[in-house]
Every structure is written in C-alpha cells, then in structure tokens.
Amino acid sequence: MKKIIIIGAGVGGLASGIRLLKMGFDVEIFEKNEKVGGRMYQIEEKGFKFDVGPTIVMMPEIYNEIFELSGVDPKDYIDMSLLSPMYDIHFKDQTKLRISTDLTQLVSQLEKIDPKDAQGYLAYLSDVYKRFLIAKEHFLMKSYSKPIQFYNPKSLYHLLRLRTLNSAYDSISSFVKDEKLRQALSFQTLYIGVSPFTGPSIYTIIPMIELLYGVWYIKGGMYEMANQMKRRFLEMGGKLRLNENVSEILIKDRLAYGVVSNEEHHHSDIVLTNADFPYANSELIKNEKDKGKYTTKKIHKMSYSASSLVIYLGLDKKYKTNVHTLRFAKDFKKNINDLFEFNVPEDPSFYMYSPTQVDETLSPKGKEIIYVLVPVPSLHKGMTSWSEAFQKQYVNEVLDMISQIDEFNDIKDHIEVMRVFTPDDFKKQFNLQFGATFGLRPVVTQSLYFRPQARSKTVKNLYFVGSSNHPGAGVPIVMLSADIVTREIKKDSEK
Numbered sequence: 001m002k003k004i005i006i007i008g009a010g011v012g013g014l015a016s017g018i019r020l021l022k023m024g025f026d027v028e029i030f031e032k033n034e035k036v037g038g039r040m041y042q043i044e045e046k047g048f049k050f051d052v053g054p055t056i057v058m059m060p061e062i063y064n065e066i067f068e069l070s071g072v073d074p075k076d077y078i079d080m081s082l083l084s085p086m087y088d089i090h091f092k093d094q095t096k097l098r099i100s101t102d103l104t105q106l107v108s109q110l111e112k113i114d115p116k117d118a119q120g121y122l123a124y125l126s127d128v129y130k131r132f133l134i135a136k137e138h139f140l141m142k143s144y145s146k147p148i149q150f151y152n153p154k155s156l157y158h159l160l161r162l163r164t165l166n167s168a169y170d171s172i173s174s175f176v177k178d179e180k181l182r183q184a185l186s187f188q189t190l191y192i193g194v195s196p197f198t199g200p201s202i203y204t205i206i207p208m209i210e211l212l213y214g215v216w217y218i219k220g221g222m223y224e225m226a227n228q229m230k231r232r233f234l235e236m237g238g239k240l241r242l243n244e245n246v247s248e249i250l251i252k253d254r255l256a257y258g259v260v261s262n263e264e265h266h267h268s269d270i271v272l273t274n275a276d277f278p279y280a281n282s283e284l285i286k287n288e289k290d291k292g293k294y295t296t297k298k299i300h301k302m303s304y305s306a307s308s309l310v311i312y313l314g315l316d317k318k319y320k321t322n323v324h325t326l327r328f329a330k331d332f333k334k335n336i337n338d339l340f341e342f343n344v345p346e347d348p349s350f351y352m353y354s355p356t357q358v359d360e361t362l363s364p365k366g367k368e369i370i371y372v373l374v375p376v377p378s379l380h381k382g383m384t385s386w387s388e389a390f391q392k393q394y395v396n397e398v399l400d401m402i403s404q405i406d407e408f409n410d411i412k413d414h415i416e417v418m419r420v421f422t423p424d425d426f427k428k429q430f431n432l433q434f435g436a437t438f439g440l441r442p443v444v445t446q447s448l449y450f451r452p453q454a455r456s457k458t459v460k461n462l463y464f465v466g467s468s469n470h471p472g473a474g475v476p477i478v479m480l481s482a483d484i485v486t487r488e489i490k491k492d493s494e495k
C-alpha cells in the first residue's frame with residue numbers, strides 16, 4: 001500500500017485524505033495548528049465559539065458528497081438547513097434590501113424597485129445559469145497537466161461560450177439598471193477576493209448559485225464540517241498529527257520522498273501539499289530548480305486576492321437580525337478600488353454573521369455572536385503590517401459604523417468578548433502569502449489552465465490541493481480540487 005503524507009488539515013487536506021483512504025492509500029496528515037480546519041478554524045472564549053473564516057455554505061451537495069463517497073450517511077455527520085431569507089443588505093441611506101430564495105418574496109422586493117429590473121433579474125438568472133452549466137461540464141472539474149488539454153478547439157469553443165472577458169459588474173449592469181441591485185448582484189466576487197469591477201464576469205455565477213441552490217447553515221457552525229471530516233478520516237484509518245510544522249518537502253533527483261517536520265524526517269511515496277500554494281512552493285521546496293516556472297520571484301510578483309479584518313464579538317444581549325447581513329459603503333466603487341490599490345477603506349462595506357440566530361450551541365444562553373468581516377487589502381505595497389494602534393483605531397471606527405444601523409445602536413455597551421484577526425494573523429496562522437485570505441487572485445491569467453495545477457510539473461510524486469490551485473477558493477471549490485488531485489494521484493499510481 002502506497003504511503004501519502006498530506007501537509008495541512010484544511011478542507012483540501014481533509015477531503016483529499018478521505019478520498020485517498022477510500023482509494024486504498026495509507027494516509028498521514030501533518031498539521032501545524034492544534035486543531036484541524038485551516039481557515040475553517042474555530043476559536044473559543046468564555047463559552048462563545050467563533051468560526052474564524054468561512055461562514056456561508058453554498059452547494060450543499062458537495063458537502064454531503066464527501067461523506068457519501070466514503071460509505072456513510074451525511075446526516076449522521078452534519079445537520080444542514082436552508083436559510084431563508086438569505087441575507088439583508090443595508091445601504092448607507094438607511095434603505096434595506098432583503099434577498100430571499102423564495103421567488104414570490106424576491107419578485108415582490110424587486111418590483112418595488114422597478115418591474116423592468118425584476119424582469120432583468122430573471123433574465124440574468126437564466127443567462128448565467130446557462131454559462132454555469134458550461135463551466136461545470138467543461139472547465140471546473142478538469143485538470144490541466146498538458147497544454148493540449150486547454151488549447152484544443154473544443155475547449156476554446158466552450159471558453160467563447162462562457163463570454164467571460166467583461167467584468168462581473170458590467171455584465172450585471174446589462175440586465176438591471178438600479179445601482180443598489182447592481183451592487184447586490186456583483187459584490188459576491190469578494191467571496192473569492194476579487195473586485196466585481198475587474199473580476200471576470202463568469203463569477204456572476206456566485207449570486208446565481210446562492211439563489212438557485214440556496215444558502216445553508218451547518219449546526220455547530222462551519223467548523224463542525226471540518227470536525228466531522230476529521231472524524232470520518234480517523235474512522236477510516238487515517239493518521240493525523242497536529243502541532244507538526246513542516247519545514248521542507250524532501251526531494252532528490254526530482255522525486256519527492258517525504259517531509260521534514262519539527263526537525264524530524266518522515267518518508268512517504270507521495271507528498272500532497274494543502275498548505276497554500278504560493279507559500280508551499282516558495283518556502284517548502286528548497287531548491288529553485290524544483291519549483292518549475294513558479295520561482296520565488298514569480299510567486300512574489302503574482303496577483304493576490306484581498307485580505308480580511310475579522311472582528312469576533314461575544315455579546316451579552318440578544319439582537320434580532322439575520323444570520324447574514326451586509327452593509328454597503330456609500331461609494332461602493334471607491335471602496336472596492338481601494339482594496340486593490342492597497343488603501344485601507346475609510347468607509348468600508350462589511351459583512352456580519354450571527355449564527356446564534358439559529359443555533360444555541362455556539363454561545364452561553366441568552367447571548368449572541370456577531371462576526372464582522374471587513375474586506376481590506378492584502379499585505380502589499382501600502383501597508384505590509386497592521387500596527388496594534390492602527391488595528392485598535394480601525395476596529396473602533398467599524399464598531400461605530402455598526403452602531404449606526406438601527407438594530408445595533410447599543411452594540412458597544414454589550415461586548416463581553418472581542419477577538420480580532422488582521423491580515424497579519426491570517427498570514428501567520430495559516431501561512432497565507434501576503435495574508436491574502438483567498439490566495440491567488442482568480443484573474444483570467446491565473447484561472448483554469450493558467451492557475452497552478454494539481455500535479456507538480458517538475459517533481460515526481462508531488463501534488464497540490466487548495467484555494468490557490470485550480471479550480472480556486474471557497475470551501476466547495478476546494479473540495480472539487482481534492483477530487484481532481486486524488487484522481488490524478490490514483491491514475492499516476494496505476495501507471
């Protein structure tokens with residue numbers, strides 16, 4: 001039985017581990033942190049349990065699939081429910097938009113804006129659904145180990161059918177005229193750290209996926225998914241080593257044969273790295289020649305997603321709000337441009353998550369969790385580190401902005417616990433280059449064939465899985481990356 005070492009127990013590492021065990025490999029995961037999950041981590045304080053990173057569950061069938069394929073009923077592992085309404089959006093002028101998956105409710109909201117925009121919205125859904133089916137069938141699940149797999153007439157034909165060269169915002173604007181509606185349908189590109197004003201229009205599939213397949217909630221929060229994947233991995237005979245900081249991938253004559261962790265050598269037939277690609281390729285592969293085209297210099301110059309400032313609030317009062325709420329800046333375009341011009345926004349848009357609206361297991365009785373995510377630039381050019389003084393001042397400004405929303409006027413008086421993750425914390429805790437929370441930015445030149453692939457082109461028996469690899473960031477998308485890489489490993493092992 002071939003032995004595989006996986007570096008990292010993020011969603012990519014855990015999902016790959018389960019798939020590889022099912023295929024009959026001997027699998028051992030080395031994780032630097034004391035808990036699994038990677039960005040899907042959890043912090044606990046005074047009875048409050050905070051999800052650190054992801055919170056929005058989309059494409060539930062992909063979450064279920066990892067349990068199903070391993071031969072168990074997902075319901076015995078995760079308890080998922082549909083959220084309706086999906087979220088509320090607050091605009092600076094105190095108006096509010098409620099987005100629901102219930103078509104009757106949604107259309108009634110849209111008609112209040114303008115019946116023509118309601119019609120445009122439905123036309124947008126139909127158009128983008130068609131493009132989504134093309135992307136799913138011809139691009140998302142493909143691996144591109146050879147140029148011919150991308151540069152062939154069939155693939156280029158389907159690429160043209162995707163019509164992805166204009167921006168997400170421009171594409172949406174051709175369907176709806178109302179500015180607030182345009183923002184409500186394009187901000188979702190920020191889920192993968194790209195600007196709606198420059199990000200390829202194919203990412204307008206994200207709001208479509210939300211509407212047609214729903215936004216779901218996992219009881220216990222997003223961390224419960226990681227925790228249950230860990231349970232399944234161990235049940236299947238996988239070995240998990242926590243607090244193991246891998247410092248090198250062992251390579252000789254272009255062949256990977258193990259890792260160095262906490263200064264000890266561990267040998268294996270195959271190494272699969274789930275640590276984010278830019279970090280793994282530049283830090284864990286020691287010889288420049290083994291890095292292939294992704295030299296340390298190139299990695300440094302690549303384009304990165306935005307980062308996040310996340311404020312985790314444990315409150316001693318219940319608030320009546322939605323699980324997901326957004327607050328948009330007055331000048332949305334300036335706010336977004338600031339992110340990619342490396343200015344910390346003065347009037348930021350932000351997202352709030354209150355899982356305790358539907359889940360009593362995450363806080364002491366009668367108390368509430370509010371997690372506030374402010375998209376901020378990655379640690380580049382303008383600001384390469386957040387000082388403590390700046391962090392304090394900025395967090396306070398954000399709390400003042402939240403207090404301006406009616407429901408949260410007194411929020412500052414009810415904070416029992418407050419924790420903060422800055423881009424520096426994301427960089428340090430999960431080894432994310434420049435603290436970019438969604439990894440390599442999925443611009444056209446870093447997508448599909450042009451994104452780092454599953455199999456190393458220079459080193460045999462070395463593979464990659466995760467957000468910065470094809471197909472990209474987001475929990476379900478990384479699970480697709482695990483599907484792709486494990487199929488490659490199986491195919492290569494049978495040669």
Ligand SMILES: Cc1cc2nc3c(=O)[nH]c(=O)nc-3n(C[C@H](O)[C@H](O)[C@H](O)COP(=O)(O)OP(=O)(O)OC[C@H]3O[C@@H](n4cnc5c(N)ncnc54)[C@H](O)[C@@H]3O)c2cc1C
Nearest residue numbers: 008010011012032038039053054055056246466467474475
């Ligand atoms: C704030 C935030 C909000 C998000 N919101 C959403 C959302 O709502 N919905 C959604 O679907 N996605 C969301 N995402 C994106 C999603 O979390 C990620 O795309 C996904 O979790 C990444 O998984 P991964 O396996 O690629 O990487 P990671 O989660 O980064 O896992 C990699 C693992 O490798 C470990 N590692 C790194 N270096 C080493 C080393 N040297 N030795 C040993 N171990 C190492 C890390 O500790 C980590 O556990 C969000 C992300 C963030 C940060």
